[in-house]
Amino acid sequence: MTSITTRPLLRRTATSAVAVLAAAALAACGSDDGGSDATTAAGGATGGAFPVTITHKFGRTEVPKAPQRVVAVGYNDQDFALALGVTPLGFRQFQGADIADRPWAREALGGAKPEVVGETDLGVEKIAALRPDLLLAVYSGITSKEYGTLSELAPTVAQSAKHVDYGEPWQEQLRTTGEALGREQRAAEVEKDVEAGVAKAREADGTAGRSVVLASGSDGKFFAFASADLRSRFFTALGMKVPGRIDRLAGKTFYADVSEERLDLLEADLLVIYGDEQELLKRPTFARLKAVREGRVVYLDEQGAISQAVGFSSPLSIPYALAKLRPRIAAAIDGDPATKPQGTGPAFD
Numbered sequence: 457m458t459s460i461t462t463r464p465l466l467r468r469t470a471t472s473a474v475a476v477l478a479a480a481a482l483a484a485c486g487s488d489d490g491g492s493d494a495t496t497a498a499g500g501a502t503g504g505a506f507p508v509t510i511t512h513k514f515g516r517t518e519v520p521k522a523p524q525r526v527v528a529v530g531y532n533d534q535d536f537a538l539a540l541g542v543t544p545l546g547f548r549q550f551q552g553a554d555i556a557d558r559p560w561a562r563e564a565l566g567g568a569k570p571e572v573v574g575e576t577d578l579g580v581e582k583i584a585a586l587r588p589d590l591l592l593a594v595y596s597g598i599t600s601k602e603y604g605t606l607s608e609l610a611p612t613v614a615q616s617a618k619h620v621d622y623g624e625p626w627q628e629q630l631r632t633t634g635e636a637l638g639r640e641q642r643a644a645e646v647e648k649d650v651e652a653g654v655a656k657a658r659e660a661d662g663t664a665g666r667s668v669v670l671a672s673g674s675d676g677k678f679f680a681f682a683s684a685d686l687r688s689r690f691f692t693a694l695g696m697k698v699p700g701r702i703d704r705l706a707g708k709t710f711y712a713d714v715s716e717e718r719l720d721l722l723e724a725d726l727l728v729i730y731g732d733e734q735e736l737l738k739r740p741t742f743a744r745l746k747a748v749r750e751g752r753v754v755y756l757d758e759q760g761a762i763s764q765a766v767g768f769s770s771p772l773s774i775p776y777a778l779a780k781l782r783p784r785i786a787a788a789i790d791g792d793p794a795t796k797p798q799g800t801g802p803a804f805d
Contacts, residue, residue: 521589543568578598650774661786684710730758
């Protein structure tokens with residue numbers, strides 16, 4: 457099972473441009489009669505003026521008209537489109553979460569069944585077969601070469617150059633997606649609503665000023681997420697702070713390797729860790745951590761819905777994650793190691 461920590465890094469090289477363009481040519485020969493796949497296209501009224509030009513780490517992309525055939529190439533870009541009322545024709549699988557099984561996205565899907573185009577790979581041939589007119593690739597980690605390949609298929613929107621790969625704040629990703637889809641006003645409304653919910657939680661829960669480390673302890677390896685990672689941003693939005701030592705260790709990437717001999721780096725007011733509690737406690741170096749002994753740990757199943765919601769960190773998943781995690785965070789930081797929030801365990805995840 458691939459760890460959620462490294463999943464975005466394990467991508468096979470995109471298929472050659474020759475094969476891609478051949479697939480696109482074959483797709484173009486298919487039916488253009490607005491068949492069943494068109495029911496999941498963007499469509500609908502848009503408030504933006506076209507063409508629009510979006511600047512990103514690979515240059516500038518012009519979207520000439522309101523997109524009708526959107527494909528989400530980034531791991532979480534599907535949620536951003538859905539939050540703006542656009543159901544993509546295809547999407548990239550992320551954390552093993554089928555798009556129809558994510559509890560926070562069911563209503564927005566409305567029964568639609570977009571096609572999986574790829575997971576660890578880009579799925580370029582499948583993307584081409586869908587004849588897209590816009591590719592959303594903000595949270596994709598694509599290389600310059602892969603961007604060039606995708607741009608041969610359709611206008612491709614990548615992430616900003618201001619952030620490390622997989623580190624663009626959800627607010628900026630939402631605004632970029634809204635601009636590309638011509639739904640900037642709707643994006644502003646969604647951002648305001650989600651931010652209000654986060655602010656309410658921050659003010660009510662006493663999390664401001666607390667230190668937090670988000671880590672993974674699966675498969676015998678330990679990682680800590682830098683403050684730039686979307687998963688850490690979920691907690692820092694609640695007023696918490698990732699210790700500077702984690703960011704220094706991570707450097708220009710979104711996570712840092714932590715040796716078992718240096719698990720003291722994980723000490724914080726709150727430790728949130730992906731991994732099985734009983735298995736982790738078998739490791740003496742982990743069990744001796746002060747945060748562990750004092751019960752200031754939230755354990756998450758990396759394949760559970762809560763973990764996936766934090767991993768997506770989208771306008772759709774953040775409210776869901778808040779509702780599920782707030783009781784656990786409160787129990788962990790209340791100073792009583794015996795406190796256990798109702799509904800913990802794998803089923804709750």
